[in-house]
Amino acid sequence: MFCNYRNCSYELHDYENGNRHYCDDECYNAEKLARSKDNYIRKKKHLAEIDRIEALLRVCHNKYGDSLTDINVLRAEKMNWSFNTGQTTIDGLAFFVVGSYAYRAFDNSTIKIINIKKQ
Numbered sequence: 001m002f003c004n005y006r007n008c009s010y011e012l013h014d015y016e017n018g019n020r021h022y023c024d025d026e027c028y029n030a031e032k033l034a035r036s037k038d039n040y041i042r043k044k045k046h047l048a049e050i051d052r053i054e055a056l057l058r059v060c061h062n063k064y065g066d067s068l069t070d071i072n073v074l075r076a077e078k079m080n081w082s083f084n085t086g087q088t089t090i091d092g093l094a095f096f097v098v099g100s101y102a103y104r105a106f107d108n109s110t111i112k113i114i115n116i117k118k119q
């Protein structure tokens with residue numbers, strides 16, 4: 001088994017200690033630091049994507065308001081359907097929330113976007 005620190009290729013031998021995952025504290029701490037940097041970057045990217053989707057919904061809402069809109073308008077702007085910041089119920093229907101906006105896709109390829117901060 002090799003040291004778990006990504007930049008270390010030292011092989012840990014069984015006779016040294018069966019449960020050891022790192023050469024020493026230095027490798028352990030270096031990996032811990034690298035992992036927290038990874039998490040920070042992942043969180044930043046996630047937040048940037050949420051911002052992008054919210055901006056997209058804002059632009060679409062400014063243009064079409066609360067009325068049903070062709071879903072392809074959002075598809076064309078590379079809408080990301082897998083990110084949301086929550087869910088809410090409006091008039092008995094479930095909507096996905098992204099920041100200040102909630103949206104719901106309907107079967108007939110339309111979408112409804114609501115500014116939930118204005119209600």
Ligand SMILES: [Zn+2]
Nearest residue numbers: 003008023027
């Ligand atoms: Zn190491």
